[in-house]
Structures are given as C-alpha cells and as structure tokens.
Amino acid sequence: MPNVIEIVKLTAKNNCKQCGFPTCMAFAVSVSAGNCAISLCPYIKIPQAVSVVSPVDSDSLLLRELKARARAADIASLAEGLGANLVVYQGRPALRFCYLGSDITLSADFIGYETGLELDPRDQILLYNYLFFAGSGPLSGNWIGLESLPNSISKVSTLRRYAEGRIASFFAGKKEQLKAACLSINAMPFPDCHADLCMVVPVLPKVPMLLYFWDEDRDEGFESRVKIVFDARVMDFLDIESIVFAAERMVEKLEEIYL
Numbered sequence: 001m002p003n004v005i006e007i008v009k010l011t012a013k014n015n016c017k018q019c020g021f022p023t024c025m026a027f028a029v030s031v032s033a034g035n036c037a038i039s040l041c042p043y044i045k046i047p048q049a050v051s052v053v054s055p056v057d058s059d060s061l062l063l064r065e066l067k068a069r070a071r072a073a074d075i076a077s078l079a080e081g082l083g084a085n086l087v088v089y090q091g092r093p094a095l096r097f098c099y100l101g102s103d104i105t106l107s108a109d110f111i112g113y114e115t116g117l118e119l120d121p122r123d124q125i126l127l128y129n130y131l132f133f134a135g136s137g138p139l140s141g142n143w144i145g146l147e148s149l150p151n152s153i154s155k156v157s158t159l160r161r162y163a164e165g166r167i168a169s170f171f172a173g174k175k176e177q178l179k180a181a182c183l184s185i186n187a188m189p190f191p192d193c194h195a196d197l198c199m200v201v202p203v204l205p206k207v208p209m210l211l212y213f214w215d216e217d218r219d220e221g222f223e224s225r226v227k228i229v230f231d232a233r234v235m236d237f238l239d240i241e242s243i244v245f246a247a248e249r250m251v252e253k254l255e256e257i258y259l
C-alpha cells in the first residue's frame, strides 16, 4: 500500500484540482486506498519512488500530519460553521459534536469519546477532513445522489457496493430493525417517503444522509434495495472520498447496533 505522505510529497502540493480532487491530501488518500491511479496528478513523474508500507503505518503517518495541521488551525472560529460546540479539552480549544450517535471531542491532539477512548484512526482522518473543509452556512434542504456530484463516477460503484448493497442485503426482511438502529443514532423519519422506509441519519452535524429502503418481496421476486442521498451542499463539508467513507461507516454502525 503506498505511503500517503510520500504521495503528497510527489504532487505539486498546490491543491490545483487537476486530478479531480479538492486537495492533494484527498488525492493521496484515494491513491493509497487503491481507488484511483497515481497518474491522475500530472506533476507526479516518478511513481516508482512511492514506497510500500502497511495501511496502519500509512494511517498513523497521515494522522500525525493532520494533527500538526490542526495545531495551526483556528479551531474556535470553525465551531459554528461545522455545527459543533466550542469547549476546552486538556487546556486547548476543542469541538464537541455528534458523530454517528456518539458525542465526540475533537482537538488538535485528540479525537474521541468523553471516556478518553480514541476513535479508530480512519474515523479520526475523516473528522480532521471535516474540520479542514471549514464548511459553514445552512444546508440546502435539497437531496441529490452521489452521481450528481462532480468527479464522482469512480465512487458511485464503491458507494453501491460497500454501503447501499451491503445494508440492503443485511437488513433484507428487517425493516423495523433497520428503523430501530437508525433511531438509536438520532435519525429522523423523512416525511416525504416514497420507499418502505426513509430515514435521515445525522452522520455529522452538517453531513446528514437520507437512506431510502425498499424491502424485499419474495413472492414477487424483488430483492431489497437501498439508495443513499446527500444534501446538495455536502461537498462544502467533505470531499468525495470522505463522503463515501462516511456512508460506509454509517452502514457498519447500523449493522453493529443490530448485532
């Protein structure tokens, strides 16, 4: 697995977006995960220079880099825009907000629960991305599919396979159990529902996801189906990679709750 930091170093580090990603870091994370080709960045001339390290090493290197960036960020000024409360944690300004139904504290040195337990490194990377996007303002209230977002072609199938398809088969014939799992992470029923179940899951304060669930009908030979849609302003708060990853984490969380 390529080392994220080394990939970033090979880019022009100017966030020019020619690769289709909003930042060099988002591009490097995608390459590292094997989701896009390193050749998408026209500035990288020596891909063979990218070394091979384990995903765990890659995550911790990236986290170290992100924490250094967070130390230089004005966290206090970002709280309101991100829908978070400003608190003090271990003498430093920190954000407190709900992530998949749990209260999380985010500071430059720590992302975790009130108990002091740190989040999974992959979740920490996601939440630092949320911080650095520095989004603000109200959501649009309009819901759109991932395919309507720019540069999303390669990610639509990932979302379908690892989030929509997975949750559809896991909860086939279990509509009420899916509803209960959604409610336990503060989801709300969506009023204008044209499926068997429609729930708005507040994955992050400014990143809700609307989950449509059509249950299976064995008599008619229909398999269960899920469609996940996003607020039209979602890319003001996360990049496309992080959006898909957040959807995958939502699905894993709902499965965990049911089990």
Ligand code: SF4
Pocket: 011, 012, 013, 014, 015, 016, 017, 018, 019, 020, 021, 022, 023, 024, 027, 040, 041, 042, 043
């Ligand atoms: S093409 Fe992408 S990775 Fe390369 S410098 Fe521009 S934003 Fe960074």
